[in-house]
Amino acid sequence: MAEGSTVLPLAISMGDPAGIGPEIIAKAWDARAAHALPPFVAVGDARAIERVWQGPIARISDIAEVARCFAGALPVMTVEDAGEIEPGAPDADGARCALHSLELAVGLARSGAAGALVTGPVSKAQLYGVGFTHPGQTEFVAERCGIAGANAVMMLAGPSLRVVPITTHVPLDRVAALLTIELIVAKARATARGLAKNFGIANARLVFAGLNPHAGEGGAIGRQEIDLIEPAIAILRDEGIDARGPFAADTLFHARARTQYDAVLCCYHDQALIPLKTLHFDEGVNITLGLPIVRTSPDHGTAFALAGKDRAEPGAMIAAIAMAGEAAARRAACPAA
Numbered sequence: 001m002a003e004g005s006t007v008l009p010l011a012i013s014m015g016d017p018a019g020i021g022p023e024i025i026a027k028a029w030d031a032r033a034a035h036a037l038p039p040f041v042a043v044g045d046a047r048a049i050e051r052v053w054q055g056p057i058a059r060i061s062d063i064a065e066v067a068r069c070f071a072g073a074l075p076v077m078t079v080e081d082a083g084e085i086e087p088g089a090p091d092a093d094g095a096r097c098a099l100h101s102l103e104l105a106v107g108l109a110r111s112g113a114a115g116a117l118v119t120g121p122v123s124k125a126q127l128y129g130v131g132f133t134h135p136g137q138t139e140f141v142a143e144r145c146g147i148a149g150a151n152a153v154m155m156l157a158g159p160s161l162r163v164v165p166i167t168t169h170v171p172l173d174r175v176a177a178l179l180t181i182e183l184i185v186a187k188a189r190a191t192a193r194g195l196a197k198n199f200g201i202a203n204a205r206l207v208f209a210g211l212n213p214h215a216g217e218g219g220a221i222g223r224q225e226i227d228l229i230e231p232a233i234a235i236l237r238d239e240g241i242d243a244r245g246p247f248a249a250d251t252l253f254h255a256r257a258r259t260q261y262d263a264v265l266c267c268y269h270d271q272a273l274i275p276l277k278t279l280h281f282d283e284g285v286n287i288t289l290g291l292p293i294v295r296t297s298p299d300h301g302t303a304f305a306l307a308g309k310d311r312a313e314p315g316a317m318i319a320a321i322a323m324a325g326e327a328a329a330r331r332a333a334c335p336a337a
Helices: 022-032 047-049 063-069 090-112 124-129 137-144 172-176 181-199 213-219 224-238 267-280 314-334
Strands: 008-012 039-042 058-061 074-077 117-119 153-158 163-166 205-209 242-247 263-266 286-291 293-298
Touching: 008 058, 008 090, 008 314, 022 039, 022 074, 022 314, 039 063, 039 090, 047 074, 063 074, 090 117, 090 137, 117 137, 117 172, 117 267, 117 314, 137 163, 137 286, 137 293, 153 181, 163 181, 163 267, 181 205, 181 224, 181 263, 181 286, 181 314, 205 224, 213 224, 213 242, 224 242, 263 267, 286 314, 293 314
Parallel strands: 008 039, 008 117, 039 074, 058 074, 117 293, 163 263, 205 242, 205 263
Antiparallel strands: 153 163, 153 286, 286 293
């Protein structure tokens, strides 16, 4: 993002303090000039950053202070004491801190005090242990924004590929039963709107991956393509959305194919994430479409095994911050989009 941007500071929830979130946020601040990142504030326990980084930290209590200190120090808003922080050793105190940090960061974005929300990686297992009941951060953020979970779309984006899993964190043997014409249409509509609002792509070109090998071979290897995906595409095309497919998933992700669309809608989690992570493991971004706020996240987990060893790559966090800043600037310039 160019210098002099008028986008409000971004709020970054630190994630689990025992994971790599504190380190990659600090490294992103170190790289702020090289990547022209917008100002941001880390939300969490400042001690988690001090355990893994020797750079300057500015403890602040109001996000309005970010503009004053960002050039010379990483601003941090502390929500509570995370207890004894040991990188790589998650515990209940850290999980509670991660949850409260997420709550505050969402609130800053929802209130308009922050230009966008970036969420650091959390451990779902640890969060479940302290009463977290949502499938993931996406659903939590959607609920806090007053949006039904089905209307919040998880898009994974990298420099040359954008993918949307129509079903997300569910067992593979449940996918076929969960796919419906209504669900496919809803996800595609939100994807088209989100590409226009967050990426400035009007009349987005959407393609659909089939569920079965060879997209079902005309019904010989399954009928979901005929009974569900094709009728959904017909509805979308009648609405003026450029929707095509379903195509065999093994033909959709090579270099020539990727020039023919703006996003691929996939039937299940790994069908979408394997190609995205193969191509853009260190720079993939999770962006939630369908929200009244901009929300992004690096497309990786807590990596507890790397925490505290100065080995965490900040590329995905840098990309998440940059994408959030760009989307926030686009929304600010075209609020009615």
